[in-house]
Amino acid sequence: MSKIRLMLVDDHEVVRLGMRAAFELEPDITIVGEASNGAEAVAKVGVLAPQVILMDVRMEKMSGIEACREIKSRDPQVNILMITSYTDERAILASTLAGASGYLLKNVSRAELLKAIRRVATGASLLDPKQRQQALTTATANAPKEAITEREREVLALVARGYTNKQIAEGLSMSEKTARNHVSHILEKLGLTRRSEAAVYAVEHNLVPPRQSQQHEEKNK
Template identity: 70%
Template sequence: MSSIRLMIVDDHEVVRLGLRAAFELEPDLNVVGEASNGAEALAKMSVLAPALVLMDVRMEKMSGIEACREIKSRYPDVSILMITSYTDDEAVFASMLAGASGYLLKNLSRSELLRAIRLVASGQSLLDPALVKQATTRLITLATAGSQTHVPGGELTEREREVLALIARGFTNKLIADALYVTEKTARNHVSHILEKLGLARRSEAAAFAVEHKLVPPREQRKNEEY
């Protein structure tokens, strides 16, 4: 029987060592490498050629969700299991949209982890059907909004509409990055693109635009002059 090629991605060395130790006695599991963040994992993909990536959610340089999105885009046959200490509904949703096959908490038992890895490696998904339904509903809503929303200078992408709504709620670039599980630089770039497409100069103007076009309820608008 061929072994399952695993890559472990976590920003804590002790976690990586612990996971590797948990797999050492399993003849069907082969840890081919490790990475301390999403960017490093992405850079090692072509060399290590893992079949399954065990990915932490929150990491510096590139988050697990952002890395998951990039890996699935370039290596669609690779399975990705997100593993985290946080019970965050938004992170579960973002992981699912990024293409992850499952979302696990780090407090699970060794036997549960091994079972999850083998299930995902066999092509099964560990995503809750209720979450799939929720994601489908949200995607339909976003697609409908996208087909009806026309803005001066071009159309905003789904991601840019999400960022615009967060700007209207007073989120800084750092908070936007945390909410969407992207880097702060990526969030800053989204803000710049939004302002350029809307022909605006300041975040406060973008927030007013979002309220005017009913992208967020008026009561949620907060003044935010940071740029």
């Protein structure tokens, strides 16, 4: 029987120790590693190859929601279960849009948490599909196009052309980290989860001027 590869992400060591103690004796779960913040989780996920990530929502350096969005954009197959101490409707919506498979409070029982981990490990979601689709539709419809800066419009245009962060950085003379941050901010402002959704938004809202796109393409050849 293959075990569920679980990664723990929380900025409190005591919490991580408690989680580890709760799962270590489960025969179908193996803890492949830990991270103390979102940035560390993003950096480690490619090496640890977790099947499920149990991720705290609020952390320094990079929040769980930002990390969730970044991880899902890199590997959609990773299943992320958000967990927090507080009920926050906006955080629930943001987690949903970021691609999380579920959202639980830390006072959930051990049995319920184990059930949730096993469920999302199969690729299932704890979120109602209709509610998720409604959240995506509402966020996209209400996305404030005016909130996007001119620089972000340039980045978004290249995202719509299928450029990677590295190619965007080269095309717009910026660091790859800056390009990645721009993409993350754009997704957050538009209330979207994936680059492909941002590309569709850009096309639908005529944010991809053909001449500008062509110039960038020629520059990157």
